[in-house]
Amino acid sequence: MNKHTTRRLLAAAVVIPVVLALGCTSSPTAAPAAATNTAYPVVIHAANGTVTIAHRPTAIVSLTPTGTEMLYAIGAGAQIKAVDKNSDYPAGAPITSLDGNSPNVEAIVNYKPDLVVVSDDPAGFQSQLSALGIPVLEDPAANTLAQSYQQYLQLGQATGHSAGAQTEVAHVKAQIAQVVAATPKPTTSESYYYELDQTYFSATSSTFIGNMFRLLGLKNIADASADAASSGGYPQLNAEYILKANPTYIFLADTICCAQNATSVAARPGWSTLSAVANHRIVPLNDDIASRWGPRVVTLLQDVANTVKAQRRAPAA
């Protein structure tokens, strides 16, 4: 059992009473890691339509890093046979060279999976897997926390870990509520610029990450984006607009992809005039964690909240 699972079990031990008190668990006797509390076959209404799973899967192939994290979090880790090359968390996941972005059906079939979890359907490979009788569960990028919770529950249902999924959802909800409660409300309007790469791609409040930041009472400068819908919530912002908006915070989700940090941002021509630079309110985030909607959203929110708390306790001149 890895450290991550241990932590989850400990957390579950704390949270289960809460869940029971709320009366939102279907199987009060379930223990998350061991339970097979699902009667197969199960029928799941997922993003890719109705998915029927005949037996409890024991050879899951996950081609989505977030899906992998969720599967481990709900206690289905032992049923995973292979994960894609970007599923780098938790440690110990059976990482392979499978590529979720350009999947090779034969390479996937080679693992003899009885469930394949994906986040999208590049080149229509899902239908090929379905034709081979392999059920495919699609959990696309969530835009809201509610959508991500739904995915935990679907994965729980599919893998026989419904109780584990409900526990995990309750756990994430409780932790997020705690972080939000522990963060003072803003006394003045606070804005932020969320950077996805050094050519100023950003994320609006309609995205998952934008929704998270809204919980802390932050205003997103990308929300002025002229046509947020056509950019899918990820517009490329204009440099002079960012400077003029002079955001309170700059969050960098390009520390890994593009090696950006507080120093490199301050060194950009003209950017030294920004108050976020002068007040050291540039927050480096882990790109990977920031781009996933799994259990580690809590870590991300905590990082952001720590900076926000410091700002609100001692507002800059």
Next chain:
Amino acid sequence: MTATLPHRVAGDPVVSDEPEPPSRVSVRIPLLVATGVLLVAALLGISIGPAGVSLSDTVGSLLVHVPFLHIHTRASHLDQAIVWQIRLPRVVLAGLVGAMLAAGGASYQGVFRNPLADPYLLGVAAGAGLGATIVIVSGPGLSELLPVAAFVGGVGAVVLTYLVGANTGGRASGPSILLAGVAVAALLTAIQTYLQQRNAQDLQQVYTWILGRLTVASWSDVVLILPYVAVSAFVLLAHRRMLDVLRVGEDEAGSLGVDPARVRLVVVAAATLGTAAAVSVSGLIGFVGIIAPHAVRLATNSSYRVVVPVSMIGGAAFLILADLGARTVQAPDEIPIGVVTALVGAPFFLFVLRSKRARQGVL
């Protein structure tokens, strides 16, 4: 391919500096008009932007940088930074890149006697794209090398094209170079696409580069490419009369004392250096190299002596305006500059094709 306009240029004096009063006038007027358009484009580019800095603050932000003037401006430091460090270098860089691409396109059209030629014809774009992709997928620590890799890739691709296209005697004919260019571009693009698909996590960065990246223009980019563009422009301008001679056909040009292969080599070398430098900081911006020269040719109906310099100025104006559109039409969002130029350029190019056909009964 045979020359399409022998009646206009066959009698042109080539080597001598015999004065030509009518065409002197015809050079001056298009030059003046193009310069006027460029000035207007530059003024619009500098004064309009998503940040909405007032005109007086914009002027003030510019004047404080004029030496010995000691002007004080009410513009905030932020507005001054926006105008001087974000907007102005972007306008200047767009102008340089546009001028280079247009001059390169005009020269290539002359040297290969092909109206479809653009500065990317011999593989500069494919090579630069490959160089940039290699750096992007190699990891974030190398991003400083991006312009260098794109430049080396672009120049390397054209060198490869020349080596492949050269005949056994070491001489290269126009058509064989063109075909070699097509093959080299296809090869390098295949490698580039392979690398990009193998590293799908970097797809966004690769595409952003390919679609043009004037979004992050800075003075350092301007300084980086200025020497190459200046030398390239000088050489292309110096050879513009030779391009007119080449229009009569390679054999005829040879009989007039012009060595087509040598002219082609010099022009391609100069255009490649300049284009590769431009592309290395701007990404792949399409259509400028085609529409600017054709627009000038349509408007003036004249020789390369006019087309090369006027396209250079016109290309600068066009890209400045296209970039103005890219950063303001959907402000505060950016529209990729490559999309704007192609969106305007493609219909325009169709128009050029149709009007040429109408006038000449060719194509």
